[in-house]
Amino acid sequence: MTTTQHPLAASGLNYNLYAPRNLWNRAMNLLAALFSAMAVLPLVVVILYVLYKGGGAITPAIFTELPPPPGLSEPMGMGNAVIGTAMVTGVAALVAVPVGVGGGIYLAEVAKTGWFAQSIRFGVNVLAGVPSIICGLFIYALVVNTRILWGESFSAMAGSLALAVLMLPTIVKTTDEGLKLVSQELRMGSLGIGASRFITITRVVLPAAISPIATGVVLGIARAAGETAPLIFTALFSPFWPDWLSGLGLLAPTATMSVQIYNFGIMPFVPQVQLAWAASFILVVMILAANLLARWLARFSAS
Amino acid sequence: MFTHKKRPWTERLVDSAFIRTTAVLASVVSLTVFGIFFTVGFQAVFQGDLSSLLPWNPDSIWQGIAAWNDEETFGVRWGAIPHFGLGFLADSSWNPVRNDYGALTPIYGTLMTSALALLLAVPLGVGTAIFLTEDFLPQKLRTTIGFMVELLAAIPSVVLGLWAMAMLNGFLAVFTPLHTYLGWLPFFGTQPGGPNLAMASLILVVMLLPIITAVSRDSLNQVPPELRQGAYAVGATRWTSIFQVLIPAAISGIVGGTMLALGRALGETMAVTMIIGNSTKLSTSWFAPSSTIASLLANQFGEADDIQVSALYYAALVLMILTFLVNICAQFIVKRLALKYD
Numbered sequence: 001m002t003t004t005q006h007p008l009a010a011s012g013l014n015y016n017l018y019a020p021r022n023l024w025n026r027a028m029n030l031l032a033a034l035f036s037a038m039a040v041l042p043l044v045v046v047i048l049y050v051l052y053k054g055g056g057a058i059t060p061a062i063f064t065e066l067p068p069p070p071g072l073s074e075p076m077g078m079g080n081a082v083i084g085t086a087m088v089t090g091v092a093a094l095v096a097v098p099v100g101v102g103g104g105i106y107l108a109e110v111a112k113t114g115w116f117a118q119s120i121r122f123g124v125n126v127l128a129g130v131p132s133i134i135c136g137l138f139i140y141a142l143v144v145n146t147r148i149l150w151g152e153s154f155s156a157m158a159g160s161l162a163l164a165v166l167m168l169p170t171i172v173k174t175t176d177e178g179l180k181l182v183s184q185e186l187r188m189g190s191l192g193i194g195a196s197r198f199i200t201i202t203r204v205v206l207p208a209a210i211s212p213i214a215t216g217v218v219l220g221i222a223r224a225a226g227e228t229a230p231l232i233f234t235a236l237f238s239p240f241w242p243d244w245l246s247g248l249g250l251l252a253p254t255a256t257m258s259v260q261i262y263n264f265g266i267m268p269f270v271p272q273v274q275l276a277w278a279a280s281f282i283l284v285v286m287i288l289a290a291n292l293l294a295r296w297l298a299r300f301s302a303s
Numbered sequence: 304m305f306t307h308k309k310r311p312w313t314e315r316l317v318d319s320a321f322i323r324t325t326a327v328l329a330s331v332v333s334l335t336v337f338g339i340f341f342t343v344g345f346q347a348v349f350q351g352d353l354s355s356l357l358p359w360n361p362d363s364i365w366q367g368i369a370a371w372n373d374e375e376t377f378g379v380r381w382g383a384i385p386h387f388g389l390g391f392l393a394d395s396s397w398n399p400v401r402n403d404y405g406a407l408t409p410i411y412g413t414l415m416t417s418a419l420a421l422l423l424a425v426p427l428g429v430g431t432a433i434f435l436t437e438d439f440l441p442q443k444l445r446t447t448i449g450f451m452v453e454l455l456a457a458i459p460s461v462v463l464g465l466w467a468m469a470m471l472n473g474f475l476a477v478f479t480p481l482h483t484y485l486g487w488l489p490f491f492g493t494q495p496g497g498p499n500l501a502m503a504s505l506i507l508v509v510m511l512l513p514i515i516t517a518v519s520r521d522s523l524n525q526v527p528p529e530l531r532q533g534a535y536a537v538g539a540t541r542w543t544s545i546f547q548v549l550i551p552a553a554i555s556g557i558v559g560g561t562m563l564a565l566g567r568a569l570g571e572t573m574a575v576t577m578i579i580g581n582s583t584k585l586s587t588s589w590f591a592p593s594s595t596i597a598s599l600l601a602n603q604f605g606e607a608d609d610i611q612v613s614a615l616y617y618a619a620l621v622l623m624i625l626t627f628l629v630n631i632c633a634q635f636i637v638k639r640l641a642l643k644y645d
Binding site for chain 1: 332342457461463516541543600616
């Protein structure tokens, strides 16, 4: 795009190819294109590499068998980690979504200003910045070390709590932002025909804001499913199936795919490393799917 | 304002109960933040678990503190902060055998990896953001690239770590000539032979890029188009208007995004742990294995006991305070630099 006609250019009103400013302009165009290519390149390389290495390791047995003992190559599966990730992330969502949505409702609908709401907004921002490994240490000290959960130390439940702490600020923020987008007329109309605040919020305002909230929750869950650092000292790891007898498997240490990538990825055994790639494949595909779902949700609300 | 005096008492009860419940749920957030600071601080000051705070516990610290003056044998099991004091921050020895701990190496590693990563990621990220907000490419393609960059932020760090380990030899092939020709610089002084600090920084760049790009792109998009039109109208070239008009107008968002990314880099754990080498020996060379506070925690916490646990919590406290300060600064800068368009 040439919007410039330098008045002093020797060739009159034509675009001067060699004017310093135009040279500089083209050099910067090239540089910006180069930077963008360098930013997109790692993504393409990582995703293709994971799909290539992990896709080859995916077999039906992955979902039905246990991982092999170190040194052996049979059986070749990680069904326990798949179940574990679903269990830990699911319970974390069950804890974090009600608390987060409730907190968001409070910030957006009940107390918009005032020192208490401000301090909670500040707290949400601080919590969003807390490193994930610190969440793990916090739950370790609070739950694992004190054996507060029926005398159990490491447990899937502790891992869920750590993930819930991690998801909480995202959910509060998206709920708060989503509710703010709902037009004030809806609230006034509902209150005007005599509905109580409870009915107004739960029947009118929340349904109107459901799609941004759902987007935030989906992305939060996907992010949490890939988190490793909060789990290595809380849910720990286990080479066995979940022990359904101890609190439906929630009160025993459990395997998760993310911790399995860490544990197996640094092992010198080929089958273990292959399982780490298979777990990466499943996690990456799941996260791609969640992002597409979130985009679809956003478009769904726009139409 | 909207309360109805003659509403049935059941409705009023439901209303007030609902409002109270949301208030309680909201305060869970603040309680959690407070709890994290308190817990980490407690474990750094005392050995022993949180239940020793209960007065009826036989190991209660209150008993110990009460007996402190009488008999030293009943004294409290003090943790790392009373033991090592502020010297912990300047001591580079980490010796579980002699129970002598100092966190200088991980603190240096944390700051150095983050600084290196930012140095590379800021130009790349802001450049990409500019590229995506200008009309170089058709709108559809730009949206797709923007979406792809955001996807990069969603890839779990442990997967990036696994990928980095698979790419180890590729990294080494790049680093070795740097050492051969520039080895006289202290930063390149070690023969690169395995996981090291420079690799951790490069992986951090990959993780920070999407954050910086996304935030910068949003703030560049929010600059009113009149500003750009005005710049073009007085004869500015594209890049003059970008450097003199658009970037200054969007600087609050760009700096805010950078600070956000810095906070993420300081606390990033898994990818760094897998690729930094986890050595607690201090080295100025970027090609030597090192450690960050987060990688030290991930690597040693599982096998630590007694004073080592407390020392790790002390390091965690340092990390928390660092990220806390960075986040506060980010919020302050965004508020301070934000331009108002009326």
